[in-house]
Amino acid sequence: MRSLLGPLLNSSPVPLAARATSLLFPQTNHSNATAQLRAMGTVGTLFATVGILANATSQVEWKLWRKAKSGRREDRTEVTSHAALDLWQKPNKFTTRQEMVESGQQHLDLTGECWMVVGRSPKAKIPLELWLIRPDKMAPVPHPTDFLSGYVYTGPDGEKVPLGIEDVLFIRMPDPMDPYRGMGPVRSIFTDLDSSRAAAEWNRNFFANDASPGGVIEFPEGISDEDFDQFSARWREQHQGVNNAHRVAIIEHGKWVDRSYSMRDMQFAELSKVSDEKIMQAFGIPKFALGLIDDVNRASAESATAWFAKRLTVPRLERWKAMLNHDLLPLFGATDVEFDYENPVPPDSEVFNAERDSKVAAAVALRQGLNATPESLVKAYDLPTTLVFEEPPPPPAPPAPIVAPEPDPDAIAEKVANLLEARVRDDARPRRGFRQYWD
Numbered sequence: 001m002r003s004l005l006g007p008l009l010n011s012s013p014v015p016l017a018a019r020a021t022s023l024l025f026p027q028t029n030h031s032n033a034t035a036q037l038r039a040m041g042t043v044g045t046l047f048a049t050v051g052i053l054a055n056a057t058s059q060v061e062w063k064l065w066r067k068a069k070s071g072r073r074e075d076r077t078e079v080t081s082h083a084a085l086d087l088w089q090k091p092n093k094f095t096t097r098q099e100m101v102e103s104g105q106q107h108l109d110l111t112g113e114c115w116m117v118v119g120r121s122p123k124a125k126i127p128l129e130l131w132l133i134r135p136d137k138m139a140p141v142p143h144p145t146d147f148l149s150g151y152v153y154t155g156p157d158g159e160k161v162p163l164g165i166e167d168v169l170f171i172r173m174p175d176p177m178d179p180y181r182g183m184g185p186v187r188s189i190f191t192d193l194d195s196s197r198a199a200a201e202w203n204r205n206f207f208a209n210d211a212s213p214g215g216v217i218e219f220p221e222g223i224s225d226e227d228f229d230q231f232s233a234r235w236r237e238q239h240q241g242v243n244n245a246h247r248v249a250i251i252e253h254g255k256w257v258d259r260s261y262s263m264r265d266m267q268f269a270e271l272s273k274v275s276d277e278k279i280m281q282a283f284g285i286p287k288f289a290l291g292l293i294d295d296v297n298r299a300s301a302e303s304a305t306a307w308f309a310k311r312l313t314v315p316r317l318e319r320w321k322a323m324l325n326h327d328l329l330p331l332f333g334a335t336d337v338e339f340d341y342e343n344p345v346p347p348d349s350e351v352f353n354a355e356r357d358s359k360v361a362a363a364v365a366l367r368q369g370l371n372a373t374p375e376s377l378v379k380a381y382d383l384p385t386t387l388v389f390e391e392p393p394p395p396p397a398p399p400a401p402i403v404a405p406e407p408d409p410d411a412i413a414e415k416v417a418n419l420l421e422a423r424v425r426d427d428a429r430p431r432r433g434f435r436q437y438w439d
Helices: 033-039 044-058 083-089 097-111 190-209 225-239 268-283 298-332 349-369 374-380 409-428 434-438
Strands: 062-066 077-079 113-119 129-133 138-143 147-154 160-163 168-172 178-182 215-218 255-258 337-341
Touching (some): 033 097, 033 190, 044 097, 044 268, 044 298, 062 083, 097 113, 097 129, 097 168, 097 298, 138 178, 168 178, 168 298, 190 268, 298 337
Antiparallel strands (some): 062 337, 113 168, 215 255
8 A cells, every 4th residue: 555655755646766766877768869860961851851840940030028917928028138038049159049949959850859058157046058968968867756856967078967957958859658858750760760771871882882793703613812812803903893883704714603683673762762751751741841842833832831830840949938938037037028939830811811801891990980099990900000091081961952932922923914915815816717727
């Protein structure tokens, strides 16, 4: 039965490290980190993949923000002067932020770990420098009850340098089998990388050292050492190397046994293709990211750029952001500020245009209907401050009603008199018949 004092004696609810763990002998199973780092320089597809990811991550700009009481991102205010910001922009006198992020991201994608050692002055407790350390040179020291005692750095000459927890910044891709270490994609495809390297070396040696026609020369009887040396020298001179490949061989007192094989039999093209696909699958990187595009237009190119930034660059930036805000800033005693990166995902042009038109239409409607001020509309709909709202034109005046003039009695009397007079004249006129009228 587990003791009730267990939670009091162990900072974790269950033991995560052996009780025999010692500071002088840190426990680690990360023995192949050196090989993983070297793999980048031996396989072209791996070099391109890691290089593209590291370069994209390092080019993003960072800013320091003062947190808002409301907790909303849009209410934050930018901080342009801070010791942590200066350190991040220039980690040490030999390295810039872009260089450190690019190199650190290479370590992360190759081994799943990125280590940085904090440099301080004896007179100051705040960090003054950051130094990137190779993952194969660092080892965590587990603690039987407190989870972690510190770290040990192994120098170039093999010296062991103990480091405290506050002296190291650590970013990792979690290893499901080891809570103290990280695991990168390269470990999962290490066998495929070895096959790709072996195929490339065999291919190189085939053309550089092949003494075609290849085969075995058999002599019916043994030959002297002098004859053997002479024959070997002549053979190397006449057939060794690329320039002498496939020359006709002339053999004295010997029998040629053919043992040649074709490159098709080895299927190196298929092997190389399979290795490239394994690398891309392990990193989750599509073909278009490596420039393998058969048909491309502007729409597909914009979509590919947005996908790469959202699925590959942003997750890597989030790891760096967590390290800066939860590990680095507390060393400065800063709790009201936070680092954040500029979003590398380009806006969708169709969505952006639709949103813009909707905001403008709503602002115009409010301006005309509620007579809202331009400043309030710009703030409410997050519109550009340079946007100019013209005063709405005044509504047209309603047409004047048609008013009938007042009747004039004298004019009416005159018209009546004229009509009567005309009637009298008409009655006095002689009447004629129809035929007489037409005559």
